Amino acid sequence: MSQSASGTRRPTIREVARLAGVSHQTVSRFLHDDPRISAQTRERIRTAIDQLDYRPNLVARAMRGRKTGRLAFILPTGTTVSSLEILAGATAAAHDAGYILDVVTLGGPVAERSGRVHELAESGLFEGIASLMPLPESAQRQHERTAIVISPEYDDQMRSIGELADAAPVAELIEGLAELGHRRFVHLAGDYAHTSARRRRDMYLATIPRLGLESHGVIDCDWSAELAEQAMLELPVGAATAVIAGNDVVAAGALRGAFTRGWRVPEDVSITGWDNNKLGAVLSPTITTVIMAHERLGRRAITRLLAALNDAPDPVDDEPVGTVVWRESTGPAPS
Amino acid sequence: MSQSASGTRRPTIREVARLAGVSHQTVSRFLHDDPRISAQTRERIRTAIDQLDYRPNLVARAMRGRKTGRLAFILPTGTTVSSLEILAGATAAAHDAGYILDVVTLGGPVAERSGRVHELAESGLFEGIASLMPLPESAQRQHERTAIVISPEYDDQMRSIGELADAAPVAELIEGLAELGHRRFVHLAGDYAHTSARRRRDMYLATIPRLGLESHGVIDCDWSAELAEQAMLELPVGAATAVIAGNDVVAAGALRGAFTRGWRVPEDVSITGWDNNKLGAVLSPTITTVIMAHERLGRRAITRLLAALNDAPDPVDDEPVGTVVWRESTGPAPS
DNA sequence: TGGACGGTAGTGATCGGTCACATGGGCGTC
DNA sequence: GACGCCCATGTGACCGATCACTACCGTCCA
Numbered sequence: 001m002s003q004s005a006s007g008t009r010r011p012t013i014r015e016v017a018r019l020a021g022v023s024h025q026t027v028s029r030f031l032h033d034d035p036r037i038s039a040q041t042r043e044r045i046r047t048a049i050d051q052l053d054y055r056p057n058l059v060a061r062a063m064r065g066r067k068t069g070r071l072a073f074i075l076p077t078g079t080t081v082s083s084l085e086i087l088a089g090a091t092a093a094a095h096d097a098g099y100i101l102d103v104v105t106l107g108g109p110v111a112e113r114s115g116r117v118h119e120l121a122e123s124g125l126f127e128g129i130a131s132l133m134p135l136p137e138s139a140q141r142q143h144e145r146t147a148i149v150i151s152p153e154y155d156d157q158m159r160s161i162g163e164l165a166d167a168a169p170v171a172e173l174i175e176g177l178a179e180l181g182h183r184r185f186v187h188l189a190g191d192y193a194h195t196s197a198r199r200r201r202d203m204y205l206a207t208i209p210r211l212g213l214e215s216h217g218v219i220d221c222d223w224s225a226e227l228a229e230q231a232m233l234e235l236p237v238g239a240a241t242a243v244i245a246g247n248d249v250v251a252a253g254a255l256r257g258a259f260t261r262g263w264r265v266p267e268d269v270s271i272t273g274w275d276n277n278k279l280g281a282v283l284s285p286t287i288t289t290v291i292m293a294h295e296r297l298g299r300r301a302i303t304r305l306l307a308a309l310n311d312a313p314d315p316v317d318d319e320p321v322g323t324v325v326w327r328e329s330t331g332p333a334p335s
Numbered sequence: 336m337s338q339s340a341s342g343t344r345r346p347t348i349r350e351v352a353r354l355a356g357v358s359h360q361t362v363s364r365f366l367h368d369d370p371r372i373s374a375q376t377r378e379r380i381r382t383a384i385d386q387l388d389y390r391p392n393l394v395a396r397a398m399r400g401r402k403t404g405r406l407a408f409i410l411p412t413g414t415t416v417s418s419l420e421i422l423a424g425a426t427a428a429a430h431d432a433g434y435i436l437d438v439v440t441l442g443g444p445v446a447e448r449s450g451r452v453h454e455l456a457e458s459g460l461f462e463g464i465a466s467l468m469p470l471p472e473s474a475q476r477q478h479e480r481t482a483i484v485i486s487p488e489y490d491d492q493m494r495s496i497g498e499l500a501d502a503a504p505v506a507e508l509i510e511g512l513a514e515l516g517h518r519r520f521v522h523l524a525g526d527y528a529h530t531s532a533r534r535r536r537d538m539y540l541a542t543i544p545r546l547g548l549e550s551h552g553v554i555d556c557d558w559s560a561e562l563a564e565q566a567m568l569e570l571p572v573g574a575a576t577a578v579i580a581g582n583d584v585v586a587a588g589a590l591r592g593a594f595t596r597g598w599r600v601p602e603d604v605s606i607t608g609w610d611n612n613k614l615g616a617v618l619s620p621t622i623t624t625v626i627m628a629h630e631r632l633g634r635r636a637i638t639r640l641l642a643a644l645n646d647a648p649d650p651v652d653d654e655p656v657g658t659v660v661w662r663e664s665t666g667p668a669p670s
Numbered sequence: 671t672g673g674a675c676g677g678t679a680g681t682g683a684t685c686g687g688t689c690a691c692a693t694g695g696g697c698g699t700c
Numbered sequence: 701g702a703c704g705c706c707c708a709t710g711t712g713a714c715c716g717a718t719c720a721c722t723a724c725c726g727t728c729c730a
Contacts, residue, residue: 010457012685012686012687013686013687013688014686014687022709022710023709023710023711024686024687024710025688025689025709025710025711026708026709026710028687028688028689029708029709031687032688034708036707036708036709037708037709038707038708038709041708041709055453055454055457055458056686056687057457057458057459057685057686057687058454058458058459058460058687059394059397059398059458059459059460059685059686059687060398060459060685060686060687060688060715061686061687061688062394062687062715063394063395063398063685063686063687063688063714063715063716063717064686064687064688064689064714064715077423077426077427084419087438087440088440091440100439100451101439101440102437102438102439103437103438103439103440104435104436104437104438105422105423105426105436105438116435118390119390119393122345122390122392123390123392123393123394124392124393124394124395124715124716125393125394125460225616225617248613248614249613249614249617252614252617252618253617256617256618256619259619277612277613277614278583278584278612279583279584279587279612279614279615279618280614281560282560282584282587282588282591283587283591283614283618284591284594347715347716347717348716348717348718349716349717357679357680358679358680358681359680359716359717360679360680360681360718360719361678361679361680363717363718363719364678364679366717367718371676371677371678371679372678372679373677373678373679376678376679391716391717392715392716392717393717394715394716394717395685395715395716395717395718396716396717396718397685397717398684398685398686398687398715398716398717398718399684399685399716399717399718399719459685459686
């Protein structure tokens, strides 16, 4: 553990070999846990490595062989909060498998992105690349050494798609509310430019008739609290006892509108949100919401990549990504 | 732009050279925009590169020279929201300077972190490393090729310190409230394990006497809405007309407590938060809060790193990182 | 006419590992 | 005792770029 002469070039495998009195190749074998190496030699090399504070040069290692122990994780720039949890999951999964994960944020025009991906894939730095955004066709073609796995969770405009846009919990919310006696619903939708907003709307529109419920319709709220508040103010009396809001911000706006009209929540009207905003658990009432398992998405993307690296079939993971959390903003329908 | 024979090794600089009828070194010069190369040769090489779809191997390039065009950005694992904005700023700054930024998340015990940093620094992959967390002494010693810049925003336990913990806005909040006629304050502090919580408390304790105001004291709320609510419920009547909460969640808890007691906000009591939680702008009343310029922090970290790489002096940036946003939860003091 | 000089281009070494193959000693078998 | 085999280790080429030198050619000036 003693330090090497400071300011000096760092030691190479050959210097370690000389100090240990073996060949450089034997040191290389030691670094790869080759079982054929004798205990005595092993110990001498270990000592030499410690003494020189030697660490392998990853660049050189990556040059000859192909094992770099590194994966690239492409994250769209300009995304929101959630990506960080995705990132945490991905990092953990990579680490579990003995890999280091490099996160490369990617944005800008399609052509530029395509070039960057090419560069990454052919740079020889990475064994595999996982992307959370769709990549141009040209960037996906087979690269010799680098596996590329796309888990499309964001689109070109960095809006969530894929599983992040999975709207299954909408059905769960409606079913739960129906069990509580609700019959008349309204949906305060998000910005339709977002796939997730469209999916939630579609799921709403499909679930209502499936359960034989009534809908006052879908009101476009564009992820805006103000529009949601306005919508609540204009809602005909008795039109709905349950409001499915596009996300927590919309739900908070709806809450505000409901209060303005003197409606109690959930006694007079139930309201649901989406995203599990921290403040939503503190409001009066606390907001029933949907937690998206972002971390698991990240983990899954890496799992898929590792499978691809080993030519294994794509692993299946059927667990739902969204989980409903029932809180105070929902309750039995008014009688 | 035609594709190379698929499945085949990708082309090297020598193959390009052969096709162009020049030496490999001339191709290398072309890639580096060497001005001494003749227009005719330049054109021949360009054609050959296009034809083979050649891309330089970054690993090989990094091996001989030291220019890799890559910077590493060390991000603590398990952090909150804000890191993503920091990341966005850092990525943008790196990109502006022609660098690619690799984000490496780092967690686990100190010893392991130290090892990873060493590995990164000596791997030869990066020209510089910017870290948002303090690194063990051993990891900071001079590395031959790799500059390391620490912008300590998080401590060992991934709690924000440094500029993220800059509490100057606390003074601004108190001054603003004093101008509105408030004389009696109380502080609902965050978890003291966090430097940011301690700094806000210290700034509170320093500002109150400086302005000749009264303080009911500091109540430890541990970043918890429940504790804040409790604190409000136990607050003696008339003890304070202004509540400085540790963050938005604490402020929301305080709000809840105030409502329970029948106090109107801001007519009877003013409450401030911190963090600019999106829902805070939707609540009734909307919460006065502090926006931290996370993106600029990231940008600044990279700027400092680039300066270090060029042996330039550390750039100064005096702009404040926190900005107060006055909203409905604060108003004139009750008469 | 010759030599210095500047602009182009080429040659071979080199970075620090890993791979493929060679070597030599000990042991079991016929 | 000769042979074959396995085990532990050594030798030299090689990955794909860049670096430091060298070589060539034409021009200009003494």
